[in-house]
Amino acid sequence: MLNSSEKVNLSHIVSERIKAYILEKDMREGDKLPSEKQLIDALGVSRTVVREALKSMEMLGIVKIKTGDGIYVGGPSLKPILEQVSFRWQQDERKMTELVKTRRILELGAVEMAIEHYDVAFLDQMDEWNRRMAEKVDRGLPPIEEDLAFHETLFRATGNETYLELSGLISDFFLKIRTLHFDSVESSRKSVDEHQNVTDAIRAKDVARAKREMEIHLAPLQKFI
Amino acid sequence: MLNSSEKVNLSHIVSERIKAYILEKDMREGDKLPSEKQLIDALGVSRTVVREALKSMEMLGIVKIKTGDGIYVGGPSLKPILEQVSFRWQQDERKMTELVKTRRILELGAVEMAIEHYDVAFLDQMDEWNRRMAEKVDRGLPPIEEDLAFHETLFRATGNETYLELSGLISDFFLKIRTLHFDSVESSRKSVDEHQNVTDAIRAKDVARAKREMEIHLAPLQKFI
DNA sequence: TTTATTTAGTGGTCTGACCATTGGTATAGC
DNA sequence: GCTATACCAATGGTCAGACCACTAAATAAA
Numbered sequence: 215m216l217n218s219s220e221k222v223n224l225s226h227i228v229s230e231r232i233k234a235y236i237l238e239k240d241m242r243e244g245d246k247l248p249s250e251k252q253l254i255d256a257l258g259v260s261r262t263v264v265r266e267a268l269k270s271m272e273m274l275g276i277v278k279i280k281t282g283d284g285i286y287v288g289g290p291s292l293k294p295i296l297e298q299v300s301f302r303w304q305q306d307e308r309k310m311t312e313l314v315k316t317r318r319i320l321e322l323g324a325v326e327m328a329i330e331h332y333d334v335a336f337l338d339q340m341d342e343w344n345r346r347m348a349e350k351v352d353r354g355l356p357p358i359e360e361d362l363a364f365h366e367t368l369f370r371a372t373g374n375e376t377y378l379e380l381s382g383l384i385s386d387f388f389l390k391i392r393t394l395h396f397d398s399v400e401s402s403r404k405s406v407d408e409h410q411n412v413t414d415a416i417r418a419k420d421v422a423r424a425k426r427e428m429e430i431h432l433a434p435l436q437k438f439i
Numbered sequence: 440m441l442n443s444s445e446k447v448n449l450s451h452i453v454s455e456r457i458k459a460y461i462l463e464k465d466m467r468e469g470d471k472l473p474s475e476k477q478l479i480d481a482l483g484v485s486r487t488v489v490r491e492a493l494k495s496m497e498m499l500g501i502v503k504i505k506t507g508d509g510i511y512v513g514g515p516s517l518k519p520i521l522e523q524v525s526f527r528w529q530q531d532e533r534k535m536t537e538l539v540k541t542r543r544i545l546e547l548g549a550v551e552m553a554i555e556h557y558d559v560a561f562l563d564q565m566d567e568w569n570r571r572m573a574e575k576v577d578r579g580l581p582p583i584e585e586d587l588a589f590h591e592t593l594f595r596a597t598g599n600e601t602y603l604e605l606s607g608l609i610s611d612f613f614l615k616i617r618t619l620h621f622d623s624v625e626s627s628r629k630s631v632d633e634h635q636n637v638t639d640a641i642r643a644k645d646v647a648r649a650k651r652e653m654e655i656h657l658a659p660l661q662k663f664i
Numbered sequence: 665t666t667t668a669t670t671t672a673g674t675g676g677t678c679t680g681a682c683c684a685t686t687g688g689t690a691t692a693g694c
Numbered sequence: 695g696c697t698a699t700a701c702c703a704a705t706g707g708t709c710a711g712a713c714c715a716c717t718a719a720a721t722a723a724a
Binding site: 249250251265268279280281282283284285 | 705
């Protein structure tokens, strides 16, 4: 009764063994694992069990299965967790307020980290997206992809993949919303200017100003709720 | 171009269908899903596919499979998933650095939101955890749970469940690390004082000071990497 | 009513077969 | 000798059917 908490599925055991194998051999992303056949022979279980274990691990991003080729070690990623989180969020979209506030923190943090990391290439890319955004606005089209791309590039500019993943979740959610009730031409034009201000401030490595500009940019969202 | 990245495994499709089914029927934790047999008939695929899909979803915590009973909708707990995914992170220095920096942003954001939300009950609770933490330190024990509880309560104090969920991921990870190489008695005692300073500043609704104190508290982590 | 037993249904594992995709190799053509 | 093509062996994807193990609920026994 003490140890009863351990449910012993064979596939569970197998996946643990494979994880241990990865650690033991100190394998990195992209390294090739033994084939299904080899795992079957080595672990002495049926193909069913091995496959279920691998499929589960693939869903978690621990391994990556390539048809006709083999099984490879996956990269460290929050993605599977976030997928699960977003799946839950769809059940009640009343979390809007919370998401808006969370986004604010993340965007402001991104500004700070982007300045710390500082890679001009990303800033140029942000400018480019903003240019395309302005172009689309001029043609009277909703610049949804460009807007999203601008912010995503900002998160990339942090040089922090974990942060990018975390933030990507939030951004995706906002994209879906904005697809429904998109902004007017005037507000879009204002967004372009605000983007420019943020980028400029980051370029000048002025953390306080960059944050201020980002606050201004996000302010309308707070009231939108 | 866009769709080429989408590898269409049958089991992947099936898991999507099942997730859609859960959303569609607005099922909650503990609700019973159709049996394997029913899913096989309804989706027109082999048992292998259904089982692999379910096994993957179980690993993600979306469903819970009970032998001899049936399949149930899982709860929103992310811990088990984190357990599965993060086993390799400690090896990855880059990932560690990213996590530390991400945590910093989240904690500082929490301070800000906690002051905005301001509920004394949470502050009292934080004091209580800190008191217990001090107690444990005095007895020479590592105050791991108490430390985590303090920070979790801070996240709760934001009144933002989404933020709590997101942050919980990061915090839990740090807990596991600290379980291995826990801090010395002196540094633990210092942590208690720092916690107190943070709480006091929040109580005084002094955002700047609260952030500053939190920065001080987290600073050692940055160098730890 | 309470307890023990049976039973039908469910998930767990195994086997063996065949298909689809991939990467490398052998071959044909230049 | 080099390149392009065809081929092949290995690997993962899917399927079908069988049998085992477990659970909960119906049934029988106390």
